[in-house]
Amino acid sequence: ESGNAAPSQLQDSKNQGTSSEAPTTHRALLDWVQEVAELTQPARVYWVTGTEEENKALTDELVEAGTLTRLNPETFPNSFAAFSDPKDVARVEEQTFICSEKKEDAGFTNNWMDPAQMHAKLDGLFAGSMRGRTMYVIPFVMGHLEAEDPKFGVEITDSAYVVASMRIMARIGTDVLRKMEELDAFFVPALHSVGAPLAEGEADVAWPCNEEKWIVHFPEDRSIYSYGSGYGGNALLGKKCYALRIASVMARDEGWLAEHMLILKLTSPEKKDYYVSAAFPSACGKTNLALLDPTVEGWKVETLGDDITWLRFGHDGELRATNPEAGLFGVAPGTGWSTNPNAMRAIAKGNSIFTNVALTDDGGVWWEGMTDEAPAHLTDWRGNDWTPESGTPAAHPNSRFCTPIDQIDMLAEEYYSPDGVPVSAILFGGRRKTTVPLVTQARDWTSGIFMGSTLSSETTAAAAGAVGVVRRDPMAMLPFMGYDAGDYLKHWITLSGAANQDKLPGIFLVNWFRRTADGGFAWPGFGDNSRVLKWVIERLEGKADAVETPIGFVPTGDSIDLKGLDMTPADVEAAVRVDPAEWETELAGIDEWYARFGASLPEELSAKLAELKERFAAA
Numbered sequence: 001e002s003g004n005a006a007p008s009q010l011q012d013s014k015n016q017g018t019s020s021e022a023p024t025t026h027r028a029l030l031d032w033v034q035e036v037a038e039l040t041q042p043a044r045v046y047w048v049t050g051t052e053e054e055n056k057a058l059t060d061e062l063v064e065a066g067t068l069t070r071l072n073p074e075t076f077p078n079s080f081a082a083f084s085d086p087k088d089v090a091r092v093e094e095q096t097f098i099c100s101e102k103k104e105d106a107g108f109t110n111n112w113m114d115p116a117q118m119h120a121k122l123d124g125l126f127a128g129s130m131r132g133r134t135m136y137v138i139p140f141v142m143g144h145l146e147a148e149d150p151k152f153g154v155e156i157t158d159s160a161y162v163v164a165s166m167r168i169m170a171r172i173g174t175d176v177l178r179k180m181e182e183l184d185a186f187f188v189p190a191l192h193s194v195g196a197p198l199a200e201g202e203a204d205v206a207w208p209c210n211e212e213k214w215i216v217h218f219p220e221d222r223s224i225y226s227y228g229s230g231y232g233g234n235a236l237l238g239k240k241c242y243a244l245r246i247a248s249v250m251a252r253d254e255g256w257l258a259e260h261m262l263i264l265k266l267t268s269p270e271k272k273d274y275y276v277s278a279a280f281p282s283a284c285g286k287t288n289l290a291l292l293d294p295t296v297e298g299w300k301v302e303t304l305g306d307d308i309t310w311l312r313f314g315h316d317g318e319l320r321a322t323n324p325e326a327g328l329f330g331v332a333p334g335t336g337w338s339t340n341p342n343a344m345r346a347i348a349k350g351n352s353i354f355t356n357v358a359l360t361d362d363g364g365v366w367w368e369g370m371t372d373e374a375p376a377h378l379t380d381w382r383g384n385d386w387t388p389e390s391g392t393p394a395a396h397p398n399s400r401f402c403t404p405i406d407q408i409d410m411l412a413e414e415y416y417s418p419d420g421v422p423v424s425a426i427l428f429g430g431r432r433k434t435t436v437p438l439v440t441q442a443r444d445w446t447s448g449i450f451m452g453s454t455l456s457s458e459t460t461a462a463a464a465g466a467v468g469v470v471r472r473d474p475m476a477m478l479p480f481m482g483y484d485a486g487d488y489l490k491h492w493i494t495l496s497g498a499a500n501q502d503k504l505p506g507i508f509l510v511n512w513f514r515r516t517a518d519g520g521f522a523w524p525g526f527g528d529n530s531r532v533l534k535w536v537i538e539r540l541e542g543k544a545d546a547v548e549t550p551i552g553f554v555p556t557g558d559s560i561d562l563k564g565l566d567m568t569p570a571d572v573e574a575a576v577r578v579d580p581a582e583w584e585t586e587l588a589g590i591d592e593w594y595a596r597f598g599a600s601l602p603e604e605l606s607a608k609l610a611e612l613k614e615r616f617a618a619a
């Protein structure tokens with residue numbers, strides 16, 4: 001008997017034990033699967049192959065179970081909507097742990113618990129946690145299977161929704177497994193359970209999960225455990241857990257960087273290609289910039305990635321970027337035909353899973369900002385009737401679309417290259433109403449790292465607590481660094497210090513969110529950000545003018561191309577103004593932030609802060 005009947009067949013074969021013959025010769029994987037099955041006690045084990053037929057069988061089952069709603073095949077082919085438990089809608093940062101051997105290796109930005117203590121806790125939680133459910137084994141690779149050193153993982157999960165979503169977000173299945181066998185490769189074991197075992201005869205719910213949630217990383221073992229949540233960032237373990245938290249630790253040990261960045265390709269009117277990566281905190285515009293429709297004449301933008309970038313100094317001394325993911329897991333609200341038509345076109349091709357959006361009466365989806373006017377009637381994300389008068393959001397503010405990346409028309413062909421692309425510029429950005437100019441060029445590489453290390457963003461109404469509070473978010477990696485924040489910054493400095501200094505990218509700080517005195521945005525943003533990208537490239541080419549300020553170089557009023565925009569050079573000057581009073585407050589904030597690092601703050605960065613203070617004092 002094969003150990004891998006189709007999922008629907010497995011549903012019928014109740015007496016199929018957990019010891020069925022597994023379709024691999026990879027000893028370490030077999031042992032781990034066996035061990036997990038013994039611990040979690042699933043009704044059956046299923047090895048995911050990644051085929052179309054398998055996906056069809058799985059999604060059919062999910063529709064029957066009520067987890068997925070099939071959308072209108074004419075408008076959203078092969079697409080589904082899922083509605084989570086209202087208490088399981090986002091990443092749970094307070095329940096996310098980095099369990100390094102030593103507490104100081106997790107650093108002050110992470111939650112930590114002693115690994116032995118955490119393992120004991122997890123063993124208790126996972127014991128019997130898959131009773132009555134199927135245990136799916138998903139071999140996956142982050143990045144290219146043909147990479148020099150492919151980064152394998154295997155997620156074990158008891159959620160078919162996770163299987164269907166992982167299939168979009170990563171390269172999974174039989175091809176990956178064969179390659180793992182061929183190389184007898186190391187893989188990151190990533191164990192996920194929704195934490196909702198079913199007793200004999202007990203009926204399931206549409207979105208099983210547990211009140212108690214734990215997202216745990218053991219950086220020395222390179223292992224991941226996720227319990228109690230089905231939400232993407234907590235449950236699709238290839239993404240934030242592997243490609244950022246565990247990968248950042250691998251990167252530290254192996255000499256590369258795992259970053260919360262988009263990558264885009266820019267082509268100038270002279271047909272010269274440039275690659276730009278950009279790190280902004282969550283919900284601060286990465287997906288929007290990656291899929292930008294340029295308004296500036298003669299410039300073309302293509303996409304390589306919208307959330308995670310792996311950076312390596314290549315043999316030629318250039319910093320090369322790859323996107324380890326295969327899909328988009330984008331914030332739905334605010335994604336619309338007027339702000340992000342490229343994302344909308346990708347979504348409209350189908351093959352997508354939407355989570356916590358609203359349903360239209362004709363079997364489509366809707367969220368705030370998709371169209372200028374809301375439909376007259378919807379079913380909101382909680383399943384209630386909704387009209388524009390309801391006074392509540394129809395879609396959850398953190399509702400998401402999950403779509404294959406190759407459905408993006410503007411996907412750059414280099415996305416498919418395992419060697420990646422050479423980066424010309426790195427942007428750091430956040431959401432700041434005041435203080436931070438539209439764009440500032442760092443005076444040198446280490447000043448750029450300083451900019452990244454002090455990156456900040458205002459909390460939004462969507463998050464608990466006061467609105468508009470400045471939170472420091474180094475390189476937009478605050479929730480994703482798998483080790484000590486000071487060591488992370490030191491790694492940036494030492495790694496780049498050993499690289500070819502002539503080929504280091506330029507670093508720029510951007511802020512699309514600065515306000516004018518009357519409260520409006522100082523800069524139109526979205527497609528017009530292409531005008532800032534043009535200035536960035538022209539600076540690197542030595543063609544654009546700039547003014548030197550204590551924090552770096554900002555554009556002169558007429559160095560930003562405003563053709564076709566209802567803006568004047570004076571408006572640009574206001575958008576890039578460096579206000580000494582605002583910066584006095586900012587420097588105090590940076591002082592406070594740096595004090596929290598203690599001894600682990602690299603001295604190169606405290607030196608940069610001292611220089612900055614001197615420049616303001618002399619100004």
Ligand code: GTP
Pocket residue numbers: 280281282283284285286287288289306307329330331333334335339512513521524525526529
């Ligand atoms: P994650 O996927 O969670 O990491 O977030 P992200 O960085 O991809 O954020 P996304 O692109 O989804 O942007 C989310 C929010 O930023 C939406 O509310 C957008 O409307 C807003 N936004 C994006 N770009 C701009 C811009 O240029 N100007 C302004 N004013 N708002 C923007």
Ligand code: MN
Pocket residue numbers: 260282307
């Ligand atoms: Mn993100």
Ligand code: MN
Pocket residue numbers: 286287288306307329330331
């Ligand atoms: Mn995004």
